[in-house]
Amino acid sequence: MEEKPLVNSEGYSREDWQRHYETGDLRWDIGEASPPFVRLWDERKLQPGNAVIPGCGRGHEAVFFAERGFNVTAVDIAPGAALCLRQALKEKRLPVNVVLGDFFEIGPAHDNRYDVMFEQTFFCAIAPSHRDRYVETAFRILKPRGVLAALFYETGEPGGPPFNTSREDVLRHFPIRFDIERLEKTPHSVERRKGKEWLGILRRK
Template sequence: MSAVIFSLARRSLSEGWLMRPGRSRPPSLSVKRATGYAGRSTTIAMSESSDSAVPAFWNQRYACGETPWTLHAIPATLRSFVKRTRARGRVLIPGCGTDHEVLRFLQSAGFEVTAIDFSAVAVTQINEALGNFDGKIIHGNFFKFDFPNRFDVIYERTFLCALHPRRWPQYAKRTAQLLRPRGKLVGVFFYGIEPDPPPYPLSKTGAAEIFGKYFRLIRDVKVSDSVAMFAGMERWQEWQLRSGATQKRIKSC
């Protein structure tokens, strides 16, 4: 999944996240043709944007296929979670990117799937990959979109770690607002040391401070099937919403 809707430092991921040893710089892109849902061609203007807080930056990466964070598989820890979870319900995937395999998997497991991304190119690509899909794919801002319902589960992967740490408290509050009582924030979280962020890694102390107000950690296991850029630095975690943590009406942050 891509990470979206955030205030990252004004620098290019191609100099940090996307540029790892042995990886060439993504090619420049001025204009990209993308196919719409019904086979219509749409021209999407691209710039050499280095501001990863704007959709154009991510549009360019998806159009170029420069998405090394995409797993192209179902994480084993997600499969385990679904197997252990008897109840089904609504699940939200923020910053879904083009991770259509996960959306299809969750739907086939019986969940009512909603996903959101602010990259128009990513949303177009994931809709094309999914084809006939009963879930909802939203082109919008996770922090501002007016979701009509709360969710039983929010699935995290590569969204939080692209947010500047100053946005993390807002992320925790927003996820708590969007969950039903005793709902869960689950997924793959990035921990460790990153000398040239983004991605921005969590620490155990930091995670407890950020999420502890709203959630309690009920599961924490090492991830063994990370993509190369995250190898050895990911953990599957399940954070359950505390009783009475947020009873306020859903609203944008």
């Protein structure tokens, strides 16, 4: 998915994602919690609390933040992703709730529940037509003044997934529900994403 985007303006179905897990083609997976998030933690920019991670994949961020005192809810639509994360959690006694399902359909029990949401190659994974739904869902489940800590992926490529996410895209969709406290290209990306990731700190209104 990462190096060669598919030209598919409708985005992926659940089955498309699951196929990637069945064939082991996880080309987006960097094998560790994303370094800009690790940096935010090291710089004490984040307080432990209830965290949600949509499109968590194998869950590197879920494990990283649970190990640092967050209560994590990790959501993914692909059974293969949930299975990988549950296996990774088997040996560890960590507060991670793995939810298999569609982030946009997450139930009312999650409303106003989270202090922070971590965005890592999920916004770029969904069809651009779902971006307003993403914003509304994030708004619904975050507490007032909760934080969306995001890495938005500017691929500079047509089609997707991953679908290009520019600064203008962030400014087009989020301000209705979020105050944008920080939005800058991060110098701490993994090598293959250097210069392509916008680190955003967005506060729910």
